[in-house]
Each structure stands twice: as C-alpha cells, then as structure tokens.
Amino acid sequence: MLTAKSSLGTYGLPTPEYFGQADAQGILSLKQRQYVAVTDDIIVQVVVDAETGLFRAKQARELKPSGPLMTRDSEGRYWLALESGDVILPNSSVAQIAELFRRAGGSVTQFSDITVARVLAVTGVDVPVLSDVLARKLPAPFLLEDSVRRFELDQQIQAIARTADERLTRFKSIEDAFEADCDEVTLRMRRFFPELPKTAAQAIWRDTSAAERLHMHNQPGLPRSVAEQALLALRDVRLARACEGIYLDSVSSLDSDLLVLQMIGRLAAWPPTVRVEIRQRVDGDVLSAIGDARSATRHVLIRQQEGYVTQHSGERLPFQVKDLYSVVWGLLLPHQRQLLGISDAPAMRRLIRAQPLPSRQAVSEWLGLGPLPSDVTRATAQHRQAGQLRGGGGGDPESPKSFEDRVRDLYPQLSDEEVSSFVAERLKSNPAGVLTRLEKEFATLRDELAIWNANGASPHAQTSGPEGAPAAAGQRQAREQFSAKLQDIWQRKSVSKWGYGDFHFSYHVDFSDELPTLSARFEYVTELILTVKQPGARIGEFLDSFPGIQYLMVTGVKMEAFPLGIFQMRQLRQLTLGECSLKLSEATAEGLSRIETLNLLNLAKNPLTVAPHVGYMTGLAELMLYDANLSSIPTGIDRLKELQVLALQGNNISDVGNELFEIPDTQDLYVGLFNNPLSSVTRQRINHYLENSSLDRKLEIQTEDVVSDSDSESESSESGFSTGSDSD
Incomplete structure (x- = not known):
C-alpha cells in the first residue's frame, strides 16, 4: 500500500558535511529551512503541506511546493515519496487486517486507509500482535474492539451533526448508553474499578479460570489476578483514549489536549520563547507546558467546559472559550505561523494528526502516570491489551520531564528550595536511574494497593451482627482510606522539611483481613503505631516495608508468628506487640533475643509460651510479659543493669x-509476679531476699503476699508504657 517513487528527480541535493543530527522527527534544520534524508548522500528540502499536514518536497526556488508528499520508512532512517492516496499500514496483508477488524466487530471497508492506520496505531496492534491473534484464533484485542466502535461512531456522528457541541453531546450520550447496558460481571468489577469499560471487563472475564469465577461468585472481592488485569486495562484504555482524541472530532478530552500540546511543542519549528501552560483553574497546578519556563511571555490556558480561556502574562483576556488548536494558533505571530507552515487552526490540527504517536513512556509521563510496576506481568493479557502503542517499543525511554518536575510529581509538598536540595543531594550520582526507580516504586505501590482493595474482605469477616461491624461497603471504604494514607506517607505529604526529624505513622485499623504486602520501602518512617477497632485484621508481611522503625506499637492485629520484618529494624528501640495472638517458637525467640537495641519490650497478653532470652539487650529498661502463658521467667535478666520494670504477672x-x-537490691527495679502459681519454696526465697536486703534497697517484688510500696509503678507495669526516661 506504500509506493516509493524510484527517483525524486531535481528535488534531491547532496548532503553537506556541516549538517548536524536530525531531530526526533527525522528533520534536519539549517537557516530556518527543513530537510530530510532520502539516502546517506541525498537530502530533500521539505515544508509542511497545509492540506494534509504531511511534509512535501520542494525546490529552493519554488514559492508553492510542487513535490510529492514524504514519509519515513519502516526503520525511521530515510524518507520516501508517496504517490497520491498512499498511506502507511503495518507490513501485513490487507486480508489479515480485514479479518482482525471483522473479529473486532467492524470492517475495513467502512474506513479509509488513513483511519485504519490510525486505529491500529492508537491500539498498538503491530505485526507480532496481529500474527499471534490470527495464528492462535484469539478474539480481537479489546482495545481494538473498543476503538473500532468509537471511530465508527465518530464517523456516523460527523455525517449528521452540524456543530461541535452537537457532536460532543451525541457521542457522550451514545457512549454512556453503551456502557450502562452491561452484565452483572461488569458491574461487579466496576465496584472496585468504576471507569473500567465494558469491553475490557468482558475480555477479562473470558480469560478467568473456573476457580477465579467461583471466587467472584462466592466472595465479596476480586481475585488478585483479575484485579491486576483490570489495572492494566485501565492504564491502556487511558493511553489509547488520549491518542484517540487526536483523531476523533466528536471527543473532547483533557488527556488528549495534554498530549496534543506536547506534540505541538516538539514540532521542529515551534518557537521555544512561546510559553504555553494548561491549568484547570487560574491558581491550579500546571498540567502540561511547552516552551521555555523562563520566557517573559507566558500564556496560561484555563480549561472551561470543553475548551479554554486564555490568561496572558497575568492578565486574563475576555472570556471566550475556544478549542486548544484555535487558542494556540491565536497566540502565534504571523512569522511564527509561517515557519510552522500553518495558515489556520484546522491546518495545525492536520499537522499534529500527521505526526507519529509518541512513545508509550512519553504519553504516560505527560498524563502523570507512573511506569508499569515490574512485578505485574503483561504476558497473560498481551492479546487483549495489544502491547505497546506505536513507537512505544521496549525498555524505558527517558522521561521528557525535567528532574525537578519529576521530583515535584513524586513529592508535591516539597518547596522549590527542597526540590533543589533533593536533586543536588539525592540525585547527584545517577539522577535518571534514581528517579526511575522511585517512580516505579510509587507506581507499584499504587497498583498493589488497588489490587489489595479489589481483593475485598475476608469471607470469614463479619459483615453484620449485634456489635455493628462494618458491612462490605464499609470494609471497602476503610481499606481505601488506609491505602490513601499509605500513599500520602510514601509521598511525605506530612513532612514539612525534607530529611529532618522523625516520621510518625499512626492508624486505627478498622477493616478485617490481612494488611497489604508491599514492595515499597518506607525507610524514613521511624514510629509506627497500629491499633484495631474490630477483630480480624492480620499483620501478614506488612512490616517488611518499614526497616527504619525505632518505635513500634501494634495492638490487636493478629500475628500468630513473630513478624520477620521486625528483624530488619536495625534501630528498633521500643517494641510493643499487645493482644496479637502471638506465639514464639524456639527459633523466633532466639531471633528476638538478638535485637540488642531495645530499651522497651512489651509482648503482654499474648500466648507466647516461650520466654525470650534478654541478656543481650543491655539497654533494656522495661520488660512487659504479663498474661503471656509463660512458665518461667526470661533468662539473662541479671545482666540488665538499666532494667526498671519487669512485669510477669498473670x-x-x-x-x-x-x-x-x-x-543487686539497690537497682531501681519493680518486679510484678502476682497472679502466678508460685510454689511455697519460691515465696519463701522471695521473702528471704527482701527481708535480708540492704537499708538502701530500691528493688521491689510484688506477689500475692507482698505488695509493692509504689502503686504508681504497679500501674505503670500494668499499662505497658514507660515510667522513666530512655536510657539512650
């Protein structure tokens, strides 16, 4: 379908030695003229064709270009001349593409070649995807099915609607009706992912196993694999819809406008001194921007309804809503329009539509999406989600944003000074690598939490009862609130100054089931307090993400085994695990004994059974092991010179x-031993020890027969909180 002329005749010029490198579009620029390479030795001068938006060959003496339209070859290295009516399509047969469109519910005959190429580009259907789908007799990728339907609807509406407002209204009305007419499975998925399109939900359901369908039928949440597929589908849909908006006249999308603005700014002839920003409101965040941020002239486009009003260098222009192309074209001076080769706003639209779609990574960055988490594989969904967008390729292309903007995206609460400090201190060795790692970590965190939310409450959790435990909807809301809090903590939204002071995370867990297992590491969190409002919450591997904890207090969250994540907390000073159903094995008791940094250890009201050795905890001041099902006191207590409270009652x-x-009886120590079946021999030994102590004795032992002189110390031991200052 693509035909190259055998010769460009008199349009070809020898390539000068002093030419620099071509830009991302393959354009060579010299003295405000543009050239493209047709071989290693031959170049052709080109200008943008106002009608098609493509580049057209011209001779230097021509005022009106007469040469053929030009396009890049499949490798993007050289440029070819197109015959009239030609268009680039993938290197596949027309029959294959026609079959794929038939499976997607459409027909290639209803579209022009240009539209077919655009549909394939938007959905990322390339040769490998096409071959795989046809060879394995799979359904068409759901993105292709979705886009074919939307492109067809756009064509139908253009034929009957006269105004832009009418087109937008009709398209939205028909789309809303289409999405509303869905089955119970789609509604079930939308409880957790409200924006999930019907075609995506149906594709995910087709691939679920019998076990996953049984899970969805009998339990309130979604299986993890289904939630992962929904997350991937939502991401791909958003990227595809943003690209669709470039071509569909019946759609107005902020995402598409953000993408279009960036494509405009990357045109070879775009004047860098023209600064254009898109915002939702006058004092809102900059959603997208092109041009030099230091430019004296700044144009702020404020989104209103389906268009924009303009604010020029702080002075708002008269209220008049226009589409993005009209606004941007109106900002340019005549000579700037001439350099771009555009005569009006529609010509600018055609020019952008003629550009290749940016990479998937670039589109994701411009929309504020993090990269895909590395642990969520796309392999099982490849035929549904159609892989990369055109130009996306593999790997992780460098983000188009500056380092400072990427830091602001990650940590929006930082001031400009703190951002500069972060870049200078944290990014000095490998800025791109560090930022990419952080972006992936945050993207993974968000996706893992979304999957955890979608898994729903445990089937054993109460949803009703005399104590008024939350219903399923309340459980879901509680999990979402916990997820939002964790994301805020990761982004340090509560920290006023970067790198200074401790970070405290306290939360009342009001949902059942296991806390999320996360890949992210909250290394800067030094204090963590978790309490429960209702039974059923379990700790799981949640603590693995908090290696920097110095103060840990968990009350009521179930942990039948000692959490291994605690062993990673190298600076742990105070450890309280109360009413957690915790049992110690010989191995975990040995591991616990090696946490030598503790000055407080409280494992009260747990069925421990095994008492840990505490002799290595030389700074320990308080040891609370009451109501812990122990038959002996911990060994090593005689080595603890700083010990002030030893609570072993019950x-x-x-x-x-x-x-x-x-x-020594002169050590200021309270020992609680009441409510223990002490033998008569033991009682006699305690009485003898106390009766024969020195006059300056400070050590007190409380049994059922001997009461401590200090009620306040007894109350302190009961509560499990410190009664003295830290020994550090």
Whole structure:
C-alpha cells in the first residue's frame, strides 16, 4: 500500500558535511529551512503541506511546493515519496487486517486507509500482535474492539451533526448508553474499578479460570489476578483514549489536549520563547507546558467546559472559550505561523494528526502516570491489551520531564528550595536511574494497593451482627482510606522539611483481613503505631516495608508468628506487640533475643509460651510479659543493669530460678509476679531476699503476699508504657 517513487528527480541535493543530527522527527534544520534524508548522500528540502499536514518536497526556488508528499520508512532512517492516496499500514496483508477488524466487530471497508492506520496505531496492534491473534484464533484485542466502535461512531456522528457541541453531546450520550447496558460481571468489577469499560471487563472475564469465577461468585472481592488485569486495562484504555482524541472530532478530552500540546511543542519549528501552560483553574497546578519556563511571555490556558480561556502574562483576556488548536494558533505571530507552515487552526490540527504517536513512556509521563510496576506481568493479557502503542517499543525511554518536575510529581509538598536540595543531594550520582526507580516504586505501590482493595474482605469477616461491624461497603471504604494514607506517607505529604526529624505513622485499623504486602520501602518512617477497632485484621508481611522503625506499637492485629520484618529494624528501640495472638517458637525467640537495641519490650497478653532470652539487650529498661502463658521467667535478666520494670504477672510461673536473686537490691527495679502459681519454696526465697536486703534497697517484688510500696509503678507495669526516661 506504500509506493516509493524510484527517483525524486531535481528535488534531491547532496548532503553537506556541516549538517548536524536530525531531530526526533527525522528533520534536519539549517537557516530556518527543513530537510530530510532520502539516502546517506541525498537530502530533500521539505515544508509542511497545509492540506494534509504531511511534509512535501520542494525546490529552493519554488514559492508553492510542487513535490510529492514524504514519509519515513519502516526503520525511521530515510524518507520516501508517496504517490497520491498512499498511506502507511503495518507490513501485513490487507486480508489479515480485514479479518482482525471483522473479529473486532467492524470492517475495513467502512474506513479509509488513513483511519485504519490510525486505529491500529492508537491500539498498538503491530505485526507480532496481529500474527499471534490470527495464528492462535484469539478474539480481537479489546482495545481494538473498543476503538473500532468509537471511530465508527465518530464517523456516523460527523455525517449528521452540524456543530461541535452537537457532536460532543451525541457521542457522550451514545457512549454512556453503551456502557450502562452491561452484565452483572461488569458491574461487579466496576465496584472496585468504576471507569473500567465494558469491553475490557468482558475480555477479562473470558480469560478467568473456573476457580477465579467461583471466587467472584462466592466472595465479596476480586481475585488478585483479575484485579491486576483490570489495572492494566485501565492504564491502556487511558493511553489509547488520549491518542484517540487526536483523531476523533466528536471527543473532547483533557488527556488528549495534554498530549496534543506536547506534540505541538516538539514540532521542529515551534518557537521555544512561546510559553504555553494548561491549568484547570487560574491558581491550579500546571498540567502540561511547552516552551521555555523562563520566557517573559507566558500564556496560561484555563480549561472551561470543553475548551479554554486564555490568561496572558497575568492578565486574563475576555472570556471566550475556544478549542486548544484555535487558542494556540491565536497566540502565534504571523512569522511564527509561517515557519510552522500553518495558515489556520484546522491546518495545525492536520499537522499534529500527521505526526507519529509518541512513545508509550512519553504519553504516560505527560498524563502523570507512573511506569508499569515490574512485578505485574503483561504476558497473560498481551492479546487483549495489544502491547505497546506505536513507537512505544521496549525498555524505558527517558522521561521528557525535567528532574525537578519529576521530583515535584513524586513529592508535591516539597518547596522549590527542597526540590533543589533533593536533586543536588539525592540525585547527584545517577539522577535518571534514581528517579526511575522511585517512580516505579510509587507506581507499584499504587497498583498493589488497588489490587489489595479489589481483593475485598475476608469471607470469614463479619459483615453484620449485634456489635455493628462494618458491612462490605464499609470494609471497602476503610481499606481505601488506609491505602490513601499509605500513599500520602510514601509521598511525605506530612513532612514539612525534607530529611529532618522523625516520621510518625499512626492508624486505627478498622477493616478485617490481612494488611497489604508491599514492595515499597518506607525507610524514613521511624514510629509506627497500629491499633484495631474490630477483630480480624492480620499483620501478614506488612512490616517488611518499614526497616527504619525505632518505635513500634501494634495492638490487636493478629500475628500468630513473630513478624520477620521486625528483624530488619536495625534501630528498633521500643517494641510493643499487645493482644496479637502471638506465639514464639524456639527459633523466633532466639531471633528476638538478638535485637540488642531495645530499651522497651512489651509482648503482654499474648500466648507466647516461650520466654525470650534478654541478656543481650543491655539497654533494656522495661520488660512487659504479663498474661503471656509463660512458665518461667526470661533468662539473662541479671545482666540488665538499666532494667526498671519487669512485669510477669498473670502467667504460669511457679519457680523463678536463681537469676532474679542475683540482681543487686539497690537497682531501681519493680518486679510484678502476682497472679502466678508460685510454689511455697519460691515465696519463701522471695521473702528471704527482701527481708535480708540492704537499708538502701530500691528493688521491689510484688506477689500475692507482698505488695509493692509504689502503686504508681504497679500501674505503670500494668499499662505497658514507660515510667522513666530512655536510657539512650
């Protein structure tokens, strides 16, 4: 379908030695003229054709270009001349493309070649995807099915609607009706992903296993794999819809406008001194911008309804809503329009439509989307989601944003000074690599939390009852609030100054089921407090993401085994795990004994069974192990010179051993042993120890027969909170 002329005749020129590198579009510029390479030795001068938006060959002496239209070859290295009516399509047979469109519910005969090429580009259907779908007799990718329908609808509306407003209204009305007419499965998925298109939901359902369908039928949430596919589908739909908006006249999309503005700014002849910004309101954030930020002239486009009003260098122009192309064209001076080769706003639209779509990475950046998380594979959804957009390719192309803007996207609360400090200190060795890693980590965090939310409450969790436990909707809302809090914590939205002071995270867990397992690491969080409002929450591997914790207090969150993530907390000072159903094995008790940095250890009201050795915790000041199902006191207590509280009441201890009596009686220490089945021999030894102590004795032991002189100290041991200052 693509035919190259054998010769460009008199349009070809020898390539000068002093030519520089071509830009991203393959354009060579010299003295405000544009050239393209047709071979290594031959170049052709080109200008933008006002009618088609493509580049047309011209001779230097011509006022009106007479040469053929030009396009890049399949490798993007050289340029070819097109015969009239030619258009680039993938290197596949017309029959293959026709079959694919038939499976997508359309027909190539209803579209021009240009429209077919655009549909394929928007949906990312390239030769490998096409071959795989046809060879394996798979359904058409859902993105293709969705876009074919929308392109067809756009054509139908253009034929009957006279005004832009009428086109927009008709398209939206028909689309809303289409999406509303859906089955129960789609409605189920939309409870967690409200924007999921019907075609995507149906494609995901077709690929679910029998076990996944049974899960969706019997349990309130979605299986993890289904939630992952929904997340990937939503991302691909948003990217495809943004690209669709470039070509559809019946659609007005902010995402498309953000993409179009960036494509305008990357035209070879765009004047960099013209600064254009898109905002939602006058004092809102900059959503997209082109041109030099230091330019004295700044044009702010404020979105109103389906168009824009303009604010020029702080002075708002008369209220008149226009589409993006009309506004941008109106900002240019006559000579700037001439350099771009455009005579009016429609010519600018044609010019942009003639450009190749940017890479997937670039579109994602311009829309504020993070990169795909590395642990969410696309392999199982490839035939549905159609892989990359045209030009997306593999790998991770460099972000088009500056380092400063990328830092602001990650940490929106930072001031300009803090952003500069972050770039100078954290990014000095490998700025692109560090930022890419952080962007992927945050993208992964958001997606993991979305999947966790979609998994729903445990089937064993109460949804009603006399105590008024939250219903399923309340559970879902509680999980979403917890997810939002975690994202805020990652972005340091509560930190006033970067890198200074401790970071505190406290939360009342009011949902059942297991806390999320996350790939992100909240290394800057030094204090973590989790309490529960209702039973059923389980800790899982949640603590693995908090290696920098110094103060940890978890109350009521179930953890039948000691969380291994605690062993990674190298600076842990105070550890409280209360009423967590915690049991210690010999191995975990040994691991716990090696946390030598502790000055407070509170494992009260847990069925521990095994008492940890505490002799290595030389700075320990408070040890609370009451109501812990222990039959012996912890070993190593005689080595703890800083110990002030030893709460062992409410256990099954009958014999206290010898170490207790080796502690000097001058040590300021309270020992609680009441409500234990102490043997008569043990009671006699305690009484003898106390009766024969020195006059300056400070050590107190409370049993059922001997009451401590200090009620306040007893109350302190009961509560499990510190009664003295830290030893550090």
